[in-house]
Amino acid sequence: MRFFLDTANLDELKTAASWGIVDGVTTNPSLIAKEGIPYADQLLRICDIIEGDISAEVVATETDGMLDQGRKFAKLHKNIVVKVPLTRDGIRACSIMSREGIRVNVTLCFSAGQAILAAKAGAYFISPFVGRVDDTGWNGMDVIRDIVQIYKNYAFATQVLAASLRHSVHVIESAKAGAQVGTMPFKVMDSLFNHPLTDKGIEQFLKDYNKAFQPAPAR
Numbered sequence: 274m275r276f277f278l279d280t281a282n283l284d285e286l287k288t289a290a291s292w293g294i295v296d297g298v299t300t301n302p303s304l305i306a307k308e309g310i311p312y313a314d315q316l317l318r319i320c321d322i323i324e325g326d327i328s329a330e331v332v333a334t335e336t337d338g339m340l341d342q343g344r345k346f347a348k349l350h351k352n353i354v355v356k357v358p359l360t361r362d363g364i365r366a367c368s369i370m371s372r373e374g375i376r377v378n379v380t381l382c383f384s385a386g387q388a389i390l391a392a393k394a395g396a397y398f399i400s401p402f403v404g405r406v407d408d409t410g411w412n413g414m415d416v417i418r419d420i421v422q423i424y425k426n427y428a429f430a431t432q433v434l435a436a437s438l439r440h441s442v443h444v445i446e447s448a449k450a451g452a453q454v455g456t457m458p459f460k461v462m463d464s465l466f467n468h469p470l471t472d473k474g475i476e477q478f479l480k481d482y483n484k485a486f487q488p489a490p491a492r
């Protein structure tokens with residue numbers, strides 16, 4: 274499973290990059306707005322930190338505007354994947370850009386039916402939002418499982434990028450379902466490290482070692 278960070282914050286990206294486990298980044302207009310830096314400038318900084326797929330989302334709502342923004346994003350850096358929303362205009366833009374060789378991440382997906390549309394339009398990634406489906410009282414992980422199964426049935430090349438992952442169980446369940454990628458906020462990636470038995474084990478190992486090998490105090 275490839276791990277993407279769902280952030281546009283450079284400090285978070287640098288810290289996680291130092292762990293050597295980040296394969297890419299997803300951004301969206303809300304995440305970019307939080308950083309207060311123009312989209313293109315921030316994307317280039319992100320591309321300098323992380324070597325991997327970097328999703329950049331269009332803010333246009335009609336196909337022509339999406340194509341204009343998407344083509345500009347794609348020219349910025351070889352690793353940029355253009356993100357479009359799962360609307361009629363977005364799917365049309367995805368079909369056109371995919372045929373031009375631009376990699377497209379179709380976002381704001383909440384059902385397996387929508388995911389079929391994205392695959393048929395040649396999407397490189399489909400981003401089903403697990404947490405936001407859960408928020409409505411439905412099971413977001415069922416959507417991931419259905420999409421993985423359907424894509425397998427028809428050998429669609431589109432990769433499932435499990436998004437809106439809110440905690441470590443979402444990451445584990447997405448991996449079990451076979452999602453090729455999981456994108457998560459920094460705090461979720463960081464939480465995957467935590468286990469009380471790891472902390473307890475280190476404490477005990479060091480206690481035993483120091484007891485045996487520490488020099489006896491001088492008399």
Ligand code: E4P
Nearest residue numbers: 279299300301405436437438
């Ligand atoms: C994915 O690309 C989105 O940016 C993201 O996962 C949305 O997550 P949220 O529902 O926690 O905002």
